[in-house]
Structure formats: C-alpha cells, structure tokens
Amino acid sequence: EAGVTQSPTHLIKTRGQQATLRCSPISGHTSVYWYQQALGLGLQFLLWYDEGEERNRGNFPPRFSGRQFPNYSSELNVNALELEDSALYLCASSRTGYSNQPQHFGDGTRLSIL
Amino acid sequence: GNSVTQMEGPVTLSEEAFLTINCTYTATGYPSLFWYVQYPGEGLQLLLKATKADDKGSNKGFEATYRKETTSFHLEKGSVQVSDSAVYFCALSESSGYALNFGKGTSLLVTP
Numbered sequence: 702e703a704g705v706t707q708s709p710t711h712l713i714k715t716r717g718q719q720a721t722l723r724c725s726p727i728s729g730h731t732s733v734y735w736y737q738q739a740l741g742l743g744l745q746f747l748l749w750y751d752e753g754e755e756r757n758r759g760n761f762p763p764r765f766s767g768r769q770f771p772n773y774s775s776e777l778n779v780n781a782l783e784l785e786d787s788a789l790y791l792c793a794s795s796r797t798g799y800s801n802q803p804q805h806f807g808d809g810t811r812l813s814i815l
Numbered sequence: 816g817n818s819v820t821q822m823e824g825p826v827t828l829s830e831e832a833f834l835t836i837n838c839t840y841t842a843t844g845y846p847s848l849f850w851y852v853q854y855p856g857e858g859l860q861l862l863l864k865a866t867k868a869d870d871k872g873s874n875k876g877f878e879a880t881y882r883k884e885t886t887s888f889h890l891e892k893g894s895v896q897v898s899d900s901a902v903y904f905c906a907l908s909e910s911s912g913y914a915l916n917f918g919k920g921t922s923l924l925v926t927p
Contacts, residue, residue: 705858734914744859744904746914757914791858793915801847801866801908804915806858 702727705807707792713813714782722777722810726794732756733775734795734804735767739788747790750775751797779812787814817842821905821918828895828925836890836921838879838905846907848872848881848888849915853902862890862903895925 706725714720726733735747746759750769764780773794779786789811793804822837840846847866851859863872868883877892888905905918 707858732913736915743919744915744917746916749914759914793859801864803849803861803864804908805861806851808856808858 705792705794705805707807707810711811715815716782718782720779720782720812722790724775724792726773727805730794730796731773732795732797733769734793735777736791737788738791782814784814817909817916819905819907819916819918821921825922825924830897830925830927831894834892834895836903838888840886840907842907842909844909846909849906850879850890851904897925897927900925
C-alpha cells in the first residue's frame with residue numbers, strides 16, 4: 702500500500718510570493734490534515750479536510766488556505782510568504798475524521814523563504 | 816484547552832538500556848493518545864496508540880499505557896538499539912476536534 706505522498710520535497714521562494722504544496726492520501730482515506738513543523742515551535746495543526754470540505758482550521762492567518770479534490774488529494778496554498786513561514790509542512794491522512802483513526806504522515810515539503 | 820507535555824531532551828542512552836519518555840496531557844473530553852517517531856529527514860511514523868483508559872499500545876518493543884487517573888501516556892522500551900535514535904512525539908486527539916495536539920518532541924540518541 703502506497704503511503705502519503707507529498708510534492709515537492711523542497712520549495713524555495715522569496716518573500717511575498719505564493720507557494721502551493723500537494724498531498725496524495727493513502728488509498729481509501731478521506732481525511733487529509735496539514736501541519737506546520739517550524740524550528741522552535743513544534744508541530745502545529747493547520748487545516749483538516751474531509752470529503753472535500755474544510756472541517757477545522759488551526760490558529761493561522763487566512764493567507765494559509767487549501768482545498769481537497771474529488772479524489773481526496775489536497776493542496777495547501779500559502780500567499781504573501783513571510784520569512785517565518787519557513788518550515789517543514791507535513792500532510793497526514795486517515796480513514797475518517799474520528800479521533801481513534803490514526804493519522805499517517807508523508808515525508809513533508811521543506812519550504813524555505815529567502 | 817488541550818495540551819501535551821513531554822520531558823525535555825535530548826536523552827542519551829547506551830545500547831540495551833531501558834527507555835522511559837514521560838508524557839502527560841490535559842484534555843476536556845476523552846482523547847485518544849498516540850506516540851509518533853520521526854527519523855532524520857523523514858515525516859512522522861505512528862509508533863503506537865491507545866483509545867481509552869487502561870489501554871496499552873505496543874509496537875516494535877515499545878509500550879505505553881493510557882493512565883486516566885494520572886493523565887499520562889509514558890513511552891517505554893526494555894532494551895534500546897542504535898536504530899531507535901530519533902525524535903519521539905506524544906500526541907492526543909479529542910473526540911470532538913480530530914486534529915492532533917503534539918508535545919514538543921523528545922530527541923533520543925542511542926550510542927553503541
């Protein structure tokens with residue numbers, strides 16, 4: 702079974718640009734989650750999508766947005782990039798959105814802002 | 816709100832030593848609890864989970880028991896190997912929230 706796949710592996714942008722990160726969940730999983738892992742801040746929840754809808758959002762500004770497609774893959778968009786957006790962005794998927802369904806993670810996209 | 820507190824690292828152990836990484840949590844409901852492991856340059860891998868009080872999760876020689884009375888989920892392994900060197904994250908998921916709340920992670924280094 703293929704795991705969660707994320708692309709690109711690395712992304713280098715400059716301040717003010719826009720970044721798009723992509724995630725393909727495990728086959729059969731309908732929920733996709735996005736997390737930010739920044740140095741010194743740990744892992745923070747960004748967004749949760751289930752069945753094509755945004756179900757929950759973490760404490761991040763609106764320039765962090767995304768969507769989930771009919772095949773359950775997902776995009777994370779970050780507009781007006783700032784230096785502090787430099788981080789590893791992790792995508793996870795689960796069978797459903799219920800808490801006892803474990804989330805399985807991809808290897809992440811390393812976003813660097815110059 | 817929900818939170819997870821892990822012991823500060825880094826933890827350095829010799830091969831075959833006993834490992835304990837402490838984790839305590841605060842939650843308003845009845846959370847599910849997880850341990851994830853992150854090897855250098857990789858994403859997180861689910862190590863084990865427990866969904867209700869007194870459940871014991873186990874995998875690859877690691878164990879953790881969901882203790883509601885002490886709000887704890889400590890990770891243990893009887894004999895660590897060099898290959899266990901990684902960062903370990905304790906996390907919870909509330910029944911109403913679904914997002915994972917992570918602790919700050921504990922770095923483990925096992926030396927030969």
